[in-house]
Amino acid sequence: MTKELEYSATLTGASFLLYELKQVLKLKKQGLSDAEIKKKVIEENIFEYKYTSSLKRSVPSVIRRAVVLDEQLQEWVLSGPLDIGKIINLYAIMKTDRLFFEFMNEVLREKLEADNYLIEKKDLNVFFITKAEQDDKMAKWTELTINKLKQVYMKLLYEAGFLEDKKTGELSRVLIDEEIKRHLTYIGDSAYLKAMGE
Known part of the structure; x- marks a missing residue:
């Protein structure tokens, strides 16, 4: 984790x-x-x-x-289809960025589990405000930094296929390849699958 x-x-x-x-x-x-x-x-x-x-x-x-990618995951990124590369890349981002992982786990996952396919500005605002209240270092970040991160998070969701439309905030469920699911579960990283709505 x-x-x-x-x-x-x-x-x-x-x-x-x-x-x-x-x-x-x-x-x-x-x-x-x-x-x-x-x-x-x-x-x-x-x-x-x-x-x-x-x-x-x-x-x-x-x-x-x-x-953070083992040989199998590296191989899939290099020789697998684009959508597989996107999912593994998103997994690597979550694995190397705690805040983004928590965003995926606490915001995206909860929305998908509730069949709520809409991400709104207030969802991002609440997430960042809550985290800043829990972390002194983050509480010192400028509004510019927080706003930039909000944009980047939405862009990541869009590029990975979870966000249909950046303007409306319409989400979609991404089907994750069974082999990737098995592999991530096998190496003990099923928490990242759950964060992607699996």
Whole structure:
């Protein structure tokens, strides 16, 4: 579980990044260390970014995500269908970001369990206010940071297929491949499946 992770706002600089994750996993497969991957990505602009600053901001997050994926999950991201890659990427984001995992578990999961397919501004507001009340560090975050995180969370839901329409907040249930479900359950990570509404 992600309990040992502190709340973090790093997602403001690193959203879905599935393409980037695939690039990092390819380099990992070649036997490069995390430090070598970081150097190569930045020096050769592997992500094809316009600005080096964006590269430097997103690389650590992508490497963290790659590290939490076992060989089987890495293989599925690299050679499986796009929708499988999206789900595994979302799992890696939850596994490396405690606040986002709690959002998925406490907001999205509860909505799907109640067959409530609408996520509203107030849902995000209540979630962030409650968390800030529970965590001193988070209570010091600026309104700008919180607003950016709200946008990123909605974007993540959209890119992973859980959000039909960003404007209306209409949600949809994502069907997760049986093999992924079995594998995540087998490695003891069924909590992440539950957070995705399984």
